[in-house]
Amino acid sequence: MSDPILQQVERLQVLGRTPEAIATAESMATEWARQGQPLRAIALCRLLLQLEPAHVRTPRLLADLYAKPDAPGGTASAPGTGALPRVPLFSQLGRESFMSLVGVVEPRTFQPGQNLITEGEPGRSSFVLVEGRVDVVRQMEGGERRTLSSLGEGEFFGEIALVSESPRLASVVATQRVLALELHRTRVERISLKHPAVGETVRVFYRERLLANVLRSHPIFSALAPAQRQELAHIFELRTVEAGRVIIEQGQRGDGLYLLLQGQCTPLFRRPDGRETAFPPLREGDVFGEISLLLGQPASATVRAETPCHVLRLGREAFEQYLSSQPGVRAALMRLGTERLLHISKLLASGRAVHEGDQRV
Missing domain, CATH: 2.60.120.10 (Jelly Rolls)
Structure with missing residues (x-):
């Protein structure tokens, strides 16, 4: 989400021009959604829901474009949208489950040098990067801090916190200004009571990504295609x-x-x-x-x-x-x-x- 749009919407809200702020945010979220930028659209959709909790047009549009078509409650993509990208995790859900998940993610901004995740702390949420870059840093046994990887737009991390409150295995540090969507485990558990597919999809998503990460990085299996x-x-x-x-x-x-x-x-x-x-x-x-x-x-x-x-x-x-x-x-x-x-x-x-x-x- 670019700063001018975010600042414009927030400025309109501060000035008491809430209807105009809602219209501006909805217009931009719709444009991003149709242009194949779903994470930006979801981030702005959350701002819309804060301004107008009963707002449903934009979440419905996002679900129509990006939810799983063949899931219960799912719909086919709108005409001409066959080339739209799938959103990991979100696009594995049917329409109603998709909308419920969009309603609980939290947009977060971080400045360069700030920690999104701190090694050793209990894990309670996962993140997906909307804008910016981060480094994954781990404290080695000898005391050395080693950068293990760099992540960019669209990358998920911290997924284990969605199924277990285990200590974080590494720190994640912003190297640029970052906009991220944060997903808390307690919120996922809450909406899973109404939409069980959310909880099951999160568990499958976590397992698949954990497996892929281990097999990609393990010296015995990394040579495999x-x-x-x-x-x-x-x-x-x-x-x-x-x-x-x-x-x-x-x-x-x-x-x-x-x-x-x-x-x-x-x-x-x-x-x-x-x-x-x-x-x-x-x-x-x-x-x-x-x-x-x-x-x-x-x-x-x-x-x-x-x-x-x-x-x-x-x-x-x-x-x-x-x-x-x-x-x-x-x-x-x-x-x-x-x-x-x-x-x-x-x-x-x-x-x-x-x-x-x-x-x-």
Whole structure:
């Protein structure tokens, strides 16, 4: 939303010329919607709803143009709008659900250097960028602050907050003036009571984007072509594991390949005399369970969730079927498994404690 339009509407409101402010905002939102700029139109639509809570023309127009046509309550796009872009999340909803979601997003502006999200704080909302750019920054274990990526218009981030109030994994900092739409989890939960499709669509949206992000950035899977990663994403299963639960039991046949998305797990090696040795904890992005699957052996260690965890699981049958056609991924997992077996052998031979920096189980 450009500053002149926003300032013009706000100035008219301050002057008490509310009908004129509403007409100006509606006219511009309609133009942006028909020009294929739905996020700008949604941001201005929210301003309209603040000026006139009973206003329905613009939300209906947006829904007619961008809601999912074949969903219950959905409608076909208006004539001549076949080339309009789909809006992630929003366009997966039918007409009424679309309008309800538009009604609860909150336009937010940030200046360069301001944090939209702060690492470590509880996550309660997600964002989509309407204008500007941001950097995703993480505090590394050595104290270094590292920029992981830069995001621009149309990018979503912070989606995990829509399903879980987990600590933020990174900070998001404005590098330009930013206009963003913020979506609060409590508001999504509230409208989901009336429109259950909203809650289910948000969960599917979160899962798909989380999978895509992990597979794109993980060193074992990043070499795959986008179509291959998309195929793999469909066969991974997202699971939530409560603290204290054993995910893999040493000596038992492994049931799948696991990728830790969030939380912390501890690998434990049980010696023949019954003593247990803890390996360095598994953290976000770590893979485990590959040894049993690749070598057809019982699991070489127990893996226990120390905190509530989100994991991706690829079952044994799907693992074998998929990796038979992906020699590069199989080779990478075989190298990882071999290094871990070597590490366990050294541990048995030396009896020394395991230190940070050792290969993880």
